[in-house]
Amino acid sequence: MAQWIVDYLPTWNFIRISGIAAYLLLFAGVFLGIAQGLPAAKGKSKAAMYQWHTRTTWLAFGLGILHALTLYIDHYSPFTWSEMLIPFTASVHPVGSGLGTLSFYGLLIVLLSSDLRNKLGRKWWIVFHMLSYPAFICLLVHGMITGSDSGNVLMRLIYAFTGLSILGITVLRGLMRERKGPQITIGHNRSQSKPTVERMWGEAYGLAGAGRQERLK
Structure with a gap:
């Protein structure tokens, strides 16, 4: 019975849907995580951004697990556990699949470090949390290389929009910090x-x- 379900389950559709959904949720989580650090984010809006940042990141992680499990039971082109857990060992798209595995590990470290933030301290928490950037980039390239829909115009637009959005808001946050810096140093004058x-x-x-x-x- 179980084998019959696996044989006739539309695993390929689950693989595609779960992969795209996980990528979009990770994009939302990373974007909100950066946005909540902007000076304009205060009070309730900042708290809401943080809540959705956490939710979307965890959902992305959960869908990533579902994506991997579906690859394992896929009857057309199944992956072994070693191919999924050891980067760049897959027989199909080794580079793209390896980047997906690295993204999964990076996201796992980010989530665990967030739960252990009080024990790690702010310095190490920031170091581990910065892995969100390479995890997102790896998942972006993973989707572009291995995704069967990556040649679709809509998917290309999605990849371009999400990638440029993360780049843009990162630059904006950096500029906001630089603008804030001179305001602090201006006060060091003799007429103070x-x-x-x-x-x-x-x-x-x-x-x-x-x-x-x-x-x-």
């Missing part, structure tokens, strides 16, 4: 009033105290 200087020292002391508390956790 005493209350402002005291306030700056108070803020610096607060940051230092917060750093010590972070290391003690």
